[in-house]
Amino acid sequence: MSTTRVALNPRPAVTRSSRLAVGTKRAHSPDRHAEQDSSAKRRALESKISATPRAAASDIKSKHAERERRDMERYKKDIEWKSKYTKAFPAFSFHFDADNLSMSKEAINNAKADILALKGKIEDFFSKDITYLISDYNAQDAPRNKENRTQRRLPGSACPSPTKTRVPEATLYTKAVNLEIGVWSTSKLKVILDRLLSDTAEPKLPIPERKPNLKDLLATEKITGSTTERDPTQRRHDWTYFEPDSYYVLVEDIHGKQATIIAHQYTPKKGEKEPWPVLYCDPRSSNPFRPFDEKEKKRMERVQQEEKSKKDKAREKVELQRIKNVERRVSHGHDLRRAASVGNLQRRLTEEEEEELEVVEDLGSANASGFLASGYVAASGNSVSIASTHPTTSTSGSFVRQSSMNSALRKQQQHEVLTSRKAMAPPPVPHDLRRTRSTNTLRPRVTTKLPKRDEGAKPGYCECCREKFSDYKTHIKGDRHRRFAENEKNFRELDSLLGEVKRRPVEEAWIEDQWRSPDEPTPEPEIIDIQDDDEEEEY
Amino acid sequence: MEVDEGARLFTDHIDVDAEDDLEYDESEEVHMKNKDPAERLEIEAEIEDLNRKVSQLRNDYKLVDRLGTGTFSSVYKAVDLRHHKWDNTTWRGHHPPESSAHYQSAPHPRNSTFYVAIKRIYVTSSPERIRNEIAIMKDCLGCRHVSQLITAFRHKDQVVAIMPYQRNEDFRDFYTLLPMDGIKAYLRCMFRGLRDIHARGIIHRDVKPANFLYDPLSGVGTLCDFGLASRIETVTGSSANCCFHTSATARHPHGEMKTTKTSRSEMAKKTQKEARARTKGPSHLVGYPSNDTRPTAKANRAGTRGFRAPEVLLKCPDQNGAVDVWSVGVIMLFFLTRKFPLFQSSDDTEALMEIATILGQKKMEEAATLHGKLFCTNAPSVPIQGMSWPEFCERLNPSLEEPLTPNPAWYPHAEIPPSKEEHLRDLRDALDLLEHILEPKSVLRYTPKQALYHRFLREDIGDDEFRPHLFKGKGVCAAFHDEDDHGNCAVFHPSTDQLRLTKAGQGIAIGNEPCEIHQGLV
């Protein structure tokens, strides 16, 4: 078994694709084809003017060459453009016109992160010193601009928001224009950032004069790992190959830009079962990937036994139910006779169960499950005062609830279910169901098997201290962890969120949840159709 | 105001039955009565420890039992001592009586104990991770069948989150016994929860039975544990060029196939062909760079073994709600095959191979290509053409066509099994839905909404009638809702120009109705 481990290289290698890809692009519609041709002609003309002798050639080969040359030119231009902007970016400072942004908050945050990544600056306040104002203010349709809605200030906002000091709506835009400060729309900003941060489109290698340039080819292959143009029976010295007649699984980036994702060779051992998953799909086995062998046979027999007793119990419950129904019919309401007989049956059931199951996880939840005199069970395990348990079914257009059971009856049933329930010790998490929290392969695997009872030392990983520990309890009492825990700074953002989810006493809520006049004159309440983007939502 | 309303509702609907109250009056001691003494002592010690560490707890909550010990937290059951002292409307929401999520909204009667679940997050979690979980729960206020955040607080490194207690049973105790109607109820709750959180740009990432609190008795389920949840992000830069599908959009929540041919896609096709040819050849000619200096593929792979979608295993950098839908598909397999767990893989490689032995090489290749990956294997157990999911279920469960005898104590409280025809019709529909939610290509996988409108789950009244809109979404009164850059929210009075600042969970319009504040105003 071998799995590749690769060093991380922050700089993606520029891939040069094989020249074979050139010319395989075909437009779909005749229209597009024509368009492409005419633009190609135009560009050909332009390049004639720029005096490239090869552009004038008329045979197919040179047409290809021409296209490649153009691709190369575009590529160079792109590189040039990128390098120009990347160099300039640290000198740029941006201010976001918060009143006039048509992009989602998340997208804006992404853009801000991108700007910072490119070493640009973001200014919280508008001044003459900023380089670009980011604003979607549109001088033409200003009054209808739906984004203007946000200009209404919310009095009493929790945040000491710069909103208060901000110059509202068009003013910033006008100011920028007057100060001759550039204004970029959010979409323009996004296009620029995306282009700057994306890989440069694959350049097409110019066809080397007749003989391919060996050095170039080698370089390409070295980087991409593509076997294109290579005798597939040839092995290369800097690659790892699977053993002859071995079985493997290999997952690679189709573009060849990212490191191998999975490379795993299976090494079968004599006399042992296959090391790769085999689908047996035997209904008698516990699992489709297990053959039905002696072990599974034993397991099946055990389970069948359990199932049988479960079923017996279920049957008994049905019987109990029937008895209760009869009793309900016989005597309506709270009747001692019924209580007694049901009680007997109940006791019998419980006693049986006690033998093999840890019984009754908590009587409390039977109470907590909330049977109300109104006859409704709270689905939540908490009582509610309105019907709520059943998804509606509707009959001829009107709602009909299925809940018509007598509350005492339900209570009884509830009790039964609870008695047959396993003890409430946390359901053992099967080993193969443990989850991992890592978001990428390089992070240390967090295998926190934290507080498991009576296990002695509980090893794990502390995200606060960024270190592994051999015992949970010792670690959290340790100096390093205590220092982290005592430092309020570490919890600043969390605290600000916790402030927003504070539970409000009724009186406080009453006062807060009142209509009030805006504490400053606001313009006519504009009723702007928020649904003006016709996009249909499919969520 | 809401409080008065609540009180009124309460008196309207309850005629208190003293006998019931007495009989079921709570005394905490019974909670742990039946536990083994050592465990009881341990739980008591834990409760004592938590009370000491987070002193704010003591005044308002009385811890009575432990509900679960997870990998990242312990969860306790507690009495909400002063339930009616608080405004409970923000986390209750306003799901109408016709909604399956009404259980979340119905006010609690004053004469009975209200239980909460207190999640004690292990202090080795980073504050940022905890913040993420709480922020996401806050954004999920008002979502149906989703565990609602009542409040959360911190003392030093110890953070606790308070949620309503949800009665539930261990999946192992009911998944083989639940008849079709129960499965439908389970899935409807699940998909409603997912529909609502995905609409808020949130992926749960850890959908599995332990994180879906289902009560077979009432047929109500609640999605919990947002510890691994993340937000759907639009991928930019180089990662965006990796996949042949777009990011999630409102119109295409699972992304869309990129159809335009580019030199990139043409190249990919060619590489794919070569790889296929190579796989057919001898193994010693298949290799990979030894000292790979190329950057490592980065993708969120948080989740639980056996529940990860192909795109997670294939390291798609641009994941969306489709990953949750796949996990629901895996749960649906448990019901239909009556086996749990099904996948036993210990790592991503094995997980991928397990799926490959079922779906076959061709489908795996196609799924891989969608995310810009090559999938090559010569393992003899991976067929070229695999089997369909219905076939898989039929082979694993020979009695698939036999209706189960319902347990009358459970939802829908039927006493006799459905007719064979009825069962076969349901089964056909179930298997059809299964194929759509276990679709290996994420872009083609059904969205929760599509699943809810599929024949198997559809109800007479469409799910749209009950969906809670975003605060500033497509609700009928959305024009009067506003949010500033800092997330401060307010609603406006349509005629007086007065405003009201709102808290998370307030101002959520449902279906075609205005939000609770604009009721009767628009």
Ligand SMILES: Nc1ncnc2c1ncn2[C@@H]1O[C@H](COP(=O)(O)OP(=O)(O)OP(=O)(O)O)[C@@H](O)[C@H]1O
């Ligand atoms: N609101 C609730 N009502 C009842 N029980 C709950 C509630 N919330 C959580 N639980 C119980 O506690 C267990 C653990 O909760 P949760 O999944 O949120 O924590 P976790 O530590 O992240 O879990 P894990 O690591 O095991 O996945 C749940 O599986 C469930 O049994």
Ligand SMILES: [Mg+2]
């Ligand atoms: Mg969990």
Ligand SMILES: [Zn+2]
């Ligand atoms: Zn620590």
Ligand SMILES: [Zn+2]
């Ligand atoms: Zn992808």
Ligand SMILES: [Zn+2]
């Ligand atoms: Zn409203």
